[in-house]
Amino acid sequence: MASIAPRGPLIEDLARCVHCGLCSQSCPTYVETGLETESPRGRLHLMRAKAEGRIAATSNFLRHMDLCLLCRNCEAVCPSGVPFGRIMQAQRAEVLATHPAPWWERLLRYVVFTLLMPHPARIAFLAGMLRFYQRPGLQGLVRKLRVLRIFPASLRQMEAMLPPLSSHFFSPSMAVTPGHGKGRGGAAVFSGCVMPYLYAEVNEATVRVLARNGYDVKVPPGQVCCGSLQEHSGERAAAEALARRNIDAFTSGEADPIIVNAAGCGATLKEYRELLADDPGYRDKASEFAARVFDVNEFLARHKLRGALGAVPMCVTYQDSCHLAHAQRVTSAPRALLNAVPGVELFEMHLPDRCCGSAGIYNITEPEMSARLLHNKMQDVQSTGADTIVTANPGCMLQLSVGLTREGMPGRVAHVVQVLDWAYQAGEGDEKMPGAKK
Amino acid sequence: MFNQRDPTSALIRDLQAVVGKSYVVHAPEDLLVYEYDCSIDREHPSIVVLPGNSEEVAAVLKLAARAGMPVTPRGAGTGISGGAIPVGRGMVVALTRMTRILDLDPVNRIAVVEPGVINLDVTKAAAQHGLFYAPDPSSQKACCIGGNIAENSGGAHCLAYGLTTNHVLAIEVALPDGDVVWLGDPTGLEPGYDLRGVFIGSEGTLGIVTKAVLRLLPAPETVTTLLAVFDQTDYASAAVSAVIAAGIVPAAVEMMDRLAIQAVEASLHAGYPKDAAAVLLIELEGLRETVAEQAQAVAAICEVQNARAVEVAQSAEQRERLWAGRKGVAGAFGSIAPNYYILDGVAPRTKLPEVLRRVEEIAARYEFPVANVLHAGDGNLHPCILFDDRVPGADRRVLEAGMEIMRVCIDAGGALTGEHGVGIEKQDCMAWVFSEDDLAAMAKLRPAFGADAKFNPGKVFPGARGEWEGSTGARRIMERALAAGAYI
Structure with a gap:
């Protein structure tokens, strides 16, 4: 597939910013540094200055772009409706094309984005290897022997953050989990590329909770990674290729709603329409596909939860996943679901x-x-x-778990659907409440 | 030639020693983001310094004075009269790292804050004690106390509560020579000259606020917000006068016209009817019984004044949504035009219909769309002229139209600025309302604080910008500054 040279951000998009500054306090990096260069308004101004030829893409410029989290909080509070996410993604794509990364980063990108992520079987193989590595003794031995010193710091950081992999992995199949009670039609679950290996139990909980609510749940085979990491780091062509495969996987059968339990994936899937806007063969299909995508919280909160929810006594706090709250603007649904569970107190x-x-x-x-x-x-x-910290995205779950360890805090991290799943199990008189992974 | 990236340059090195390496901005591309505030003027500084506390502010000012470097203080960069724009370049001292609330005393109802504390954060911190900080500029979730003090900011609720000066009891300021002094007293009572009062609203020309003691007020028992919808702006203006004539002083009376409503609804969805010619947002606060009675009276008055509908916000969420529309309206213009120029004029309430008609005529003559947003209760109007700065000459014509509108306000017996300040924007209008003697008396204040023309240069006084940019004194200062290590 010949890729078109990436264009930078559109001037029309950049011109929407009237530099009122109302976004500044929503930006984590601005609040942390106080520097205008690390604010949404500053970054937009720099991108516009670059687009208009006033400045070049200097190392300082690139630094300010790299430090952006793409959390899109600024986009959610912007009174002018500046599409910050779209702008920053376009900027990163342009930078990637014009400023080749060092060889090792390009190699890493090639391995991860091209050799690994588009191939579920390879991800599964790698996950299996990692699980083997995590067997009692081995990981500890490796750490003790300090063999990891041969790897770059970023890889060591990844190794340190890696939580125990799920004891069994979750994989798409032709099987249908029938809905309980009066049928509400089908629901096609998007499995993701991280959840099945790190948090298989979240995917399983999602299937059970949807079935409890009357949906015939499918997890269509053929689906792949959503492409969000690729898109965010400027690898647009790779993201487009994944998007086409997902559209094919989910449009071969019935037009069931597509349910996503990873906020980052959900935001990307909902934006396939924009991602494939230049592809005449897929443009319309992408629109139809995007219209069928729901975050699992959003989807479940549309109706009263069905069935007996047992008491799950716990004090929770809800961390809004950026790509659910700011990209998809879903904030009340997860809270409503948590509040519907007896025994759950939300602080x-x-x-x-x-x-x-x-x-x-x-x-x-x-x-x-x-x-x-x-x-x-x-x-x-x-x-x-x-x-318990409850959230709605695997990346956040991972990070918050690391946070608990680093700060030496007791507690655990869970996904909203896990809490619902535990409540349903408690409702059945099932006393066993599996602890979420820490 | 001077190498701006050479970190060994004397001034840069000295400043870095005071505030730390990351907080001296001197690379050309980084300086670009300090060329704007929320106004339409642009000029980028030679160097930006971000001190972390009062002592660092003083040390930075001493270094600037020694290098002969002009200084422009900057808060959150949300000002609308160009106060934070470094005319003729020089050093910008940004207070965005000084964001600590140093003390909150619920018994004496005061808060001691650093200048970079965000306006809304004071109220958020005070809320747990049932208190709030009254001045509420529309940018309150982004603007900071230091900037509010410099501009003597108002806000929607200043109709009932007054301006910033009514809520700042004392300030610690760093004078241009680096001395740090306290003005005013935390009790609000002090013998002698009210230098605190002189400093508040001085637009950053007398020194830099490094700490402020703010007055906190008990939150009202109840708040009711009404949305009155009109088919003509005249009806809405008449309703404002009628409400106040009836002896009711609402906490806020805000008016938005059709284009403003359309901008809000295009991006913020506040729930204003899109086909209305004007809406009034009226807020009543106080004791439950009084407010209920007043709300009925206000609704009845609006109906008599031809309101098409009067709606009372039924929940806190609805109230917040109605206000989010009003507070975000300026930014929302970005959804219908690439640029806007927001004016800040004052006219007697009763003259509002006439002034608004003239505003429309002027805008039509210049062929710019204009949207009107008003703190109607105190006759403070903010006509917003929408334009595209990529059209050659548009920025010049927009300023001309703005000046004509300001003239209309003055001729109607109004004032130059309700709350945005004079800055660069309205300095030439100062001569319309002040005699030469008036202005000369004002100018004598600067040396009294140890300030001269190079402390926030080119602001407030008629012709100040042109004078500063063209003066040989300014050139000499800049040459010295260059030698000391500034980037131009």
Whole structure:
């Protein structure tokens, strides 16, 4: 597939910013540094200055672009409707094309984005290897022997953050999990490329909870990674290729709603229309596909939950995943679902929709800023006195788990659907409540 | 030639020693983001310094004075009269790192804050004690206390509560020579000259606020917000006068016309009817019984004044949504035009219909769309002229249209600025309302604070910008500054 040379951000998009500055306090990196260069308004101004030829893409310019989390909080509060996410993605695509990364980064990108992520079987193989590595003794031995010193710092950081992989993996299949009670039609679950290996139980919970609510649940085979990490780091062509495969996988059968439990994937899937706007063969299909996509919280909160929800006594705080709250603007649904569970008490943080610093691969690429944001987040969590942090995205779950460990805090991290799943199990008189992974 | 990236340059090195390396901005592309505030003027500084506390502000000012470097203070960069624009370049001292609330005393009802504290954050911190900070500029979730003090900011609720000066008891300021002094007293009572009052609203020309003691007020028992919808702007203006004539002083009376409503509804969806010619947002606060009675009276008055509908916000969420529309309206113009020029004029309430008609005529003559947003209760109007700065000459014509509109306000017996300040924008209009003697008396204040023309240069006084840019004194200062390590 010949890729078109990426164009930078559109001047029309940039010109929507009237530099009123109302976004500044929503930007984690601005609040942290106080520097206008690290604010949404500053970044937009720099991108416009570059587009108009006033400045070149200097190392300082690139630094300010890289430090953006793409959390899109600014976009959610912007009174002018500046499409910041679209602008920054276009900027990154342009930078990638005009400023080749160092060889090792290009190699890593090639391995991850081209050799690995488009191929579920290879991901599964790698995940299996990692699980083997995590067997009692082995990981500890490797760490003790300090063999990891031969790897670059970013890889060591990844190794340190990796949570125990699921004991079994989740994979799409032709099987249908029938809905309980009066049927509400089908629901096609998007499985994602991280959830099945790190948080298989979240996908399983999603299937069970949807079935409990009367949906015949499918997990169509042929689906692949959504392409969000690729798109955010400027690899647009790779993202487009994945989008086409997903559209094919989900449009071969019935036009069921597509249910996503990873906020980052959901935001990307809903924006396939824009991603494939230049592809005449897929443009219309992408529109139809995007219209069928729902975040699992959004989807379930449309109706009263069905069936007996048992009591799950816990004090929770809800961390808004950026790509659910700011990209998809879903904030009340997860709270409504949590509040519907008997025994769950919700204590809000001071800034529940402030990014935790996970932001895709940001915690690997910008470990210092990520750590600062995570520290602030964990302090905010601590002030609520909650024993469980509930969120709606695997990246956030991973980051918050690291936060608990780093700060030496008790507690655990769970996805909203897990809480619902536990409530249904409790409703059945099933006393066993599986602990979420820490 | 001077190498701006050479970190060993004397001034840069000295400043870095005070505030840390990351907080001296001197690369040309980085300086670009300090060329704007929320006004339409642009000029980028030679260097930006971000001190972290009062001592660092003082040390930075001392270094600037020693290098003969002009200084422009900057808060959150949300000002609308160009106060933070470094005319003729020089040094910008940005207070955005000084964001600590140092003390909050619910018994004495005061808060001690640094200048970079965001306006709304004061109220957020005070809310747990049932208190709030009254001045509420529309940009309150982004603007900071230091900037509010410099501009003597108002806001929708200043109809009932007054301006910033009524809520700042004392300030610690760093004078241009780096001395740090306190003005005013936390009790609000002090013998002698009210230098605090002189400093508030001085638009950053006398020094830099480094700490402020703010008055907190008990939150009202109840708040009711009404939305009155009109088919003609004249009816809405008449309703404002009628409400106040009836002896009711609402906490806020805001008016938006058709184009403003359309901008809000295009991006913020506040729930204003898109086909209305004008809406009034009227807020009543106080004791539950009084407010209920007043709300009925206000609704009845609006109906008599031909309101098509009067709606009372039924929930906190609805109230917030109605206000989010009003507070975000300026930014929302971005959804219907690439640029806007927001004016800040004052006219007697009773003259509003006539003034608004003249505004429309002027805009039509210049062929610019104009949207009107008014703090109608106190006759403070904000006509917003929509334009595209990529059209050659548009920015010049928009300023000319703005000046004509300001003239209309003055001729109607109004004032030059309700709350945005004079800055660069309205300095030439100052001569319309002040005699030469008046202005000369004002100018004597600057040396009294140890300030001269190079402290926030080119602001407030008629012709100040042109004078500063053209003066040989300014050139000499800049030459010295260059030698000391500034980037031009």
